[in-house]
Amino acid sequence: MGKGRVEAFTDGVVAIIITIMVLELKVPEGEDFSVLLPQWPHFLSYVLSFIYVGIYWNNLHNMFHTVQHVDGRVLWANMNLLFWLSLMPITTAFMGENHFAAVPAAVYGIDLVLCAVAYWILVAQLHRLHGPETSFAKGLGADFKGRISVVIYLAAIALAFVNHWIAIGLYVLVAVIWFVPDTRFERQIKKEQSR
Amino acid sequence: MGKGRVEAFTDGVVAIIITIMVLELKVPEGEDFSVLLPQWPHFLSYVLSFIYVGIYWNNLHNMFHTVQHVDGRVLWANMNLLFWLSLMPITTAFMGENHFAAVPAAVYGIDLVLCAVAYWILVAQLHRLHGPETSFAKGLGADFKGRISVVIYLAAIALAFVNHWIAIGLYVLVAVIWFVPDTRFERQIKKEQSR
Amino acid sequence: MGKGRVEAFTDGVVAIIITIMVLELKVPEGEDFSVLLPQWPHFLSYVLSFIYVGIYWNNLHNMFHTVQHVDGRVLWANMNLLFWLSLMPITTAFMGENHFAAVPAAVYGIDLVLCAVAYWILVAQLHRLHGPETSFAKGLGADFKGRISVVIYLAAIALAFVNHWIAIGLYVLVAVIWFVPDTRFERQIKKEQSR
Amino acid sequence: MGKGRVEAFTDGVVAIIITIMVLELKVPEGEDFSVLLPQWPHFLSYVLSFIYVGIYWNNLHNMFHTVQHVDGRVLWANMNLLFWLSLMPITTAFMGENHFAAVPAAVYGIDLVLCAVAYWILVAQLHRLHGPETSFAKGLGADFKGRISVVIYLAAIALAFVNHWIAIGLYVLVAVIWFVPDTRFERQIKKEQSR
Numbered sequence: 001m002g003k004g005r006v007e008a009f010t011d012g013v014v015a016i017i018i019t020i021m022v023l024e025l026k027v028p029e030g031e032d033f034s035v036l037l038p039q040w041p042h043f044l045s046y047v048l049s050f051i052y053v054g055i056y057w058n059n060l061h062n063m064f065h066t067v068q069h070v071d072g073r074v075l076w077a078n079m080n081l082l083f084w085l086s087l088m089p090i091t092t093a094f095m096g097e098n099h100f101a102a103v104p105a106a107v108y109g110i111d112l113v114l115c116a117v118a119y120w121i122l123v124a125q126l127h128r129l130h131g132p133e134t135s136f137a138k139g140l141g142a143d144f145k146g147r148i149s150v151v152i153y154l155a156a157i158a159l160a161f162v163n164h165w166i167a168i169g170l171y172v173l174v175a176v177i178w179f180v181p182d183t184r185f186e187r188q189i190k191k192e193q194s195r
Numbered sequence: 196m197g198k199g200r201v202e203a204f205t206d207g208v209v210a211i212i213i214t215i216m217v218l219e220l221k222v223p224e225g226e227d228f229s230v231l232l233p234q235w236p237h238f239l240s241y242v243l244s245f246i247y248v249g250i251y252w253n254n255l256h257n258m259f260h261t262v263q264h265v266d267g268r269v270l271w272a273n274m275n276l277l278f279w280l281s282l283m284p285i286t287t288a289f290m291g292e293n294h295f296a297a298v299p300a301a302v303y304g305i306d307l308v309l310c311a312v313a314y315w316i317l318v319a320q321l322h323r324l325h326g327p328e329t330s331f332a333k334g335l336g337a338d339f340k341g342r343i344s345v346v347i348y349l350a351a352i353a354l355a356f357v358n359h360w361i362a363i364g365l366y367v368l369v370a371v372i373w374f375v376p377d378t379r380f381e382r383q384i385k386k387e388q389s390r
Numbered sequence: 391m392g393k394g395r396v397e398a399f400t401d402g403v404v405a406i407i408i409t410i411m412v413l414e415l416k417v418p419e420g421e422d423f424s425v426l427l428p429q430w431p432h433f434l435s436y437v438l439s440f441i442y443v444g445i446y447w448n449n450l451h452n453m454f455h456t457v458q459h460v461d462g463r464v465l466w467a468n469m470n471l472l473f474w475l476s477l478m479p480i481t482t483a484f485m486g487e488n489h490f491a492a493v494p495a496a497v498y499g500i501d502l503v504l505c506a507v508a509y510w511i512l513v514a515q516l517h518r519l520h521g522p523e524t525s526f527a528k529g530l531g532a533d534f535k536g537r538i539s540v541v542i543y544l545a546a547i548a549l550a551f552v553n554h555w556i557a558i559g560l561y562v563l564v565a566v567i568w569f570v571p572d573t574r575f576e577r578q579i580k581k582e583q584s585r
Numbered sequence: 586m587g588k589g590r591v592e593a594f595t596d597g598v599v600a601i602i603i604t605i606m607v608l609e610l611k612v613p614e615g616e617d618f619s620v621l622l623p624q625w626p627h628f629l630s631y632v633l634s635f636i637y638v639g640i641y642w643n644n645l646h647n648m649f650h651t652v653q654h655v656d657g658r659v660l661w662a663n664m665n666l667l668f669w670l671s672l673m674p675i676t677t678a679f680m681g682e683n684h685f686a687a688v689p690a691a692v693y694g695i696d697l698v699l700c701a702v703a704y705w706i707l708v709a710q711l712h713r714l715h716g717p718e719t720s721f722a723k724g725l726g727a728d729f730k731g732r733i734s735v736v737i738y739l740a741a742i743a744l745a746f747v748n749h750w751i752a753i754g755l756y757v758l759v760a761v762i763w764f765v766p767d768t769r770f771e772r773q774i775k776k777e778q779s780r
Contacts, residue, residue, distance in 0.1 A: 399646075402601075478633070487612060
């Protein structure tokens with residue numbers, strides 16, 4: 001089964017998720033600058049989630065590049081990832097409306113963990129399908145970033161109840177770590193082209 | 196007439212349906228865990244509908260794979276299916292907000308029946324266009340799953356008024372039956388490739 | 391300039407318009423059948439607009455099939471059509487919420503007239519670009535349906551103030567006329583292929 | 586890395602932005618013409634933003650046409666542009682609901698400046714990647730329009746506090762300047778084809 005339509009569907013859903021998040025930013029009532037200031041938690045959580053969804057799109061873009069084919073189990077592993085990503089507009093708004101309070105910050109982290117686990121499952125399914133000698137498997141490598149992210153997310157969820165700003169700081173840290181797109185597949189592509 | 200744009204349009208509409216459903220999940224007011232618990236009916240109905248729309252996408256993906264061309268009647272049969280699918284965000288929210296009460300559960304089932312019937316009509320139109328000796332027709336087979344689903348939906352609608360949890364259980368049962376994607380077309384593709 | 395991206399963008403916008411219209415259908419409050427009945431004007435206006443947007447998609451699909459290239463003026467003529475189509479969710483909800491009252495019914499018709507005029511302008515721009523001897527121009531023909539539609543819309547707008555159901559009846563009539571997709575381009579394609 | 590998926594993702598996000606803006610147009614309550622008149626600020630700001638997003642789509646369409654490849658930094662420069670464009674539905678609604686008052690008009694201009702700066706950064710990243718002897722670089726030229734736009738936006742933001750209609754007039758002026766799509770790349774394509 002070709003990967004084209006799965007890529008297109010995934011891109012479509014991710015494009016909609018990243019864009020409808022803005023609908024959770026309420027239009028402030030009133031017409032002077034003082035009504036804008038209280039919007040900063042909504043805005044900041046929107047920025048953070050926009051970057052996270054952008055990171056996922058970038059990584060999916062690079063990963064699917066080396067994928068050769070998909071099957072039913074890959075389709076459902078992908079659907080599972082899209083499900084947890086689709087909750088980001090809600091967890092983002094929940095965190096923004098409560099000014100990054102402990103529970104909403106932890107819930108946001110739980111969704112991030114579930115997205116990361118879903119990404120792992122998707123990668124595992126693609127690995128099963130492609131075998132160890134393909135560019136997909138070679139590009140994959142050790143996935144240090146993926147593992148450290150989940151560790152940081154879990155720490156953030158626990159520490160949210162000590163001080164919720166530690167949790168936010170850790171989410172920003174993971175975003176910074178991933179900001180540089182996952183170059184594993186990019187490097188593998190180059191290596192093969194240079195042969 | 197080529198199938199490319201119909202596939203792309205269908206994928207686009209399905210991607211939007213599956214994603215805007217999340218907009219019906221209201222952001223809970225309050226910042227502790229106690230505000231999350233009452234959200235479970237909304238969340239559960241969202242999960243169920245996400246899986247149903249995912250199943251439709253999977254089946255449409257496999258079915259269109261063996262389609263060679265479309266005509267005006269196929270376009271409208273497809274539009275008809277998209278119409279009933281487009282009501283899923285509303286029937287889902289109606290069911291979630293009323294904690295799976297009898298009438299909302301029955302209405303949800305009625306929409307599922309209408310989606311299933313619309314899918315049948317689409318398949319019938321494609322069958323008319325392709326003739327009995329094409330891979331489309333051969334892949335189609337007896338459609339046991341499609342028939343049994345409608346029987347279960349109808350039973351669920353009736354039984355919702357006895358005990359609404361029976362209806363929900365039956366919807367979950369159909370989702371499980373379909374969870375394994377419709378492999379008829381997949382098998383037909385493989386059979387032809389191996390020749 | 392190739393037509394591919396314009397087609398894809400147009401399909402994307404039309405897919406979003408047809409799907410977000412459902413967000414204007416409010417989830418009824420209450421859990422028995424009695425809360426569904428008052429929803430019929432919303433539902434009926436949704437059905438009507440779904441068919442209208444579907445008709446536009448079908449006609450754009452057929453028309454772009456014979457288009458060979460586009461330029462800046464075509465892009466803006468297309469944007470203009472998308473603008474008036476994008477108002478359909480609002481005019482539909484306005485009509486549904488007011489039970490097809492005279493003014494909302496007339497406003498709905500005004501938007502339909504503006505969509506039809508925008509479609510004409512788009513066709514005229516494509517005609518200018520393609521010249522009279524292309525399959526686009528030959529497929530176009532006399533556009534009887536387009537002309538009669540605008541006449542009926544204008545009659546409906548005026549008659550809405552006599553009896554608003556006449557207006558609704560006329561909108562249904564135009565939908566029926568167009569329901570059969572615009573076969574001009576389809577026929578032209580067949581004619582050329584058979585040579 | 587190919588440009589295809591980036592183009593498709595960008596088009597998807599822009600299509601969603603331009604369409605969900607209409608969800609901020611509230612359905613007027615009441616059923617006679619008098620309820621429509623107070624909607625004019627919402628409508629006018631919607632028209633203005635629809636044209637602005639349309640201009641961005643047109644320019645991105647022309648620019649990506651001469652692009653040959655993208656890398657991680659281009660992807661993020663593009664994401665940055667999409668971020669500021671994604672705020673347009675909110676700044677538009679803020680301006681419309683406050684009848685183009687000074688602060689909302691200035692906020693709208695600030696978002697336009699940030700979009701323009703993001704566009705510059707994207708162009709600069711593509712320029713770095715393509716080198717001075719490519720059709721991309723040659724098509725680019727001096728970008729007089731881009732520079733003058735930012736100057737006008739900044740003037741409009743300052744003058745909004747003198748008289749907010751001056752700001753609106755200047756936004757309309759920039760839209761008129763850009764209405765003619767950026768023909769730099771179009772001309773470059775023609776020049777190369779005629780060789």
